[in-house]
Amino acid sequence: MIWLNWRQFRLQALAGAIGLLVIAAYLLYLGVEVRDAHDAYRSQCPGKCAQARSEFQSTYQNTLLFLAAGLWLIPVIVGAFWGAPLIARELELNTHRLVWNQSVTRRRWLTSRIAFVGLGAMILTGLVGLLLTWAAAPYDQVAADRFGTVEFGARNIAPIGYAFLAFTLGAVVGLLVRRTLPAMAITGVVFLVLQISVANMVRPNLMPAEKTTLPMTAQNINQARNLGSITGSPSIGGLQVPGAPDAWISEISPMRTADGRTVASSAFNGCLNTPPKTGAGGTFGDTAVCLSKLNLHVEMKYQPGSRYWPFQLTETGLYLVVSGILIAIALQRVRRA
Known part of the structure; x- marks a missing residue:
């Protein structure tokens, strides 16, 4: 079975290896550049530290955000091009009949295929994720935004869970739809919706x-x-959060008065649009001074930075559990295919 799986998967494996080499070369180059820029920024402290920090962040913010978004797409590609055709192509071309008439059972055939190609998907995406994590480490330390919606899913071990779920989702969709192109399209759309939904609706509720x-x-x-x-x-x-710059703030209330009511729009907009002139500095200058005189506060919900790894492990584990459920469905369904 290993030889057969390799024969059927070798072209995808070659394409993945070439892509990995290209991505690795760029991320190694970028990682060295980011570290040099970080050292240059640190050399400006304490004199021009704030300005140097801002310049360092602005230089790499869009690049690293783009790369993180690109890593989000790798599991989608894996699911659509590796997972969806895995069974759908066999059923579409009727080549499954040859395999299933041999001594290997359907379940064993499907298990070996999912294990072989799924492992390749996890290795490919995991290596890219770890390389990006390494390249972005100095920036992440300065930006303190590891919980960012896009950044979180493109760092450390989370991409491994994403890749395996995308692959198993594609395999199951292909088994059910029995046509390669429709299965590829459905897998891509469903997994993108799933990624966005988990990041915005599930992740904030994984821990109180x-x-x-x-x-x-x-x-x-x-x-x-x-x-x-x-x-x-x-x-x-x-x-x-005071004293916790790396905390993930999941919710901020509107500005409220001392008695807990939301400040009147007229008072807020008055400070925002026509604040009394005081000559104050800072980002919001006179507006900040005007609002501070109203004795306002906000209520925040947040996750401490110390929970970063528990979140990584929990979300990755969630994806792996769902993948296991999909595999069980596939093993049950293949008996009637």
Whole structure:
């Protein structure tokens, strides 16, 4: 069975190996460059540390975000091009009849195919994930955004679980649909929807969030990334938990008064659009000073940075469990194929 699996999988394996070599060469180059830039930024501290830090982040932010998004697509490609045709092509061409008339049982044939190709998918995606994790390590340390929606799924072990689930999903869809091209399309769409749904709806609820209240002093407001919204609501974003810059903030309430009510839009927009002139500096300047005089606060839900690895392990384990369920469905279904 190993020889047969290799014969059927060798072209995909060769393409994956070539792709891995190209990606590895670029990520090794990028990793060295990021480390040199990080050393240059650190050499500016403490004198011009803030400016150098901002320049370092802005230089690599879009590149690393693009690479992380690209890594998200590797499991989709694996599921569509490795998983979906695994059984669908056999059924479509009727070549399965030859295999199933031999001494090897259907279940053993399917198990060996999933194990052989699935292992290759996990190795390929896992190596790319680890290389990207290494290349981005200095940036991640500075940006403190390891829990980012895209970044989390492109670091450490999470891509391994994604790849195996995408592959098993494709195999099961191919078994059910029995046509290669429709199975490829369905697998790609379903897995993309699944990735986005898990990142935004499942991941925040894997562990109970911690809660804290942050007073809206001028200093805290100036540390935010954005203020207000297109709807005019008194919102603020990009805050940090005091003493825990690497914490994942999953929810920030609107700005509230001392009695817990959301601040009136008129008062908030007045400070935002026409604040009294004080000559204050900082990101939001006079607006921050104006809002701080209203005695406001926000309530935040967050996950401490120490939970990063428990989240990685839990989410990866969740994907592997779902993969196991799909494999069980496939083994049951193949008996009636």
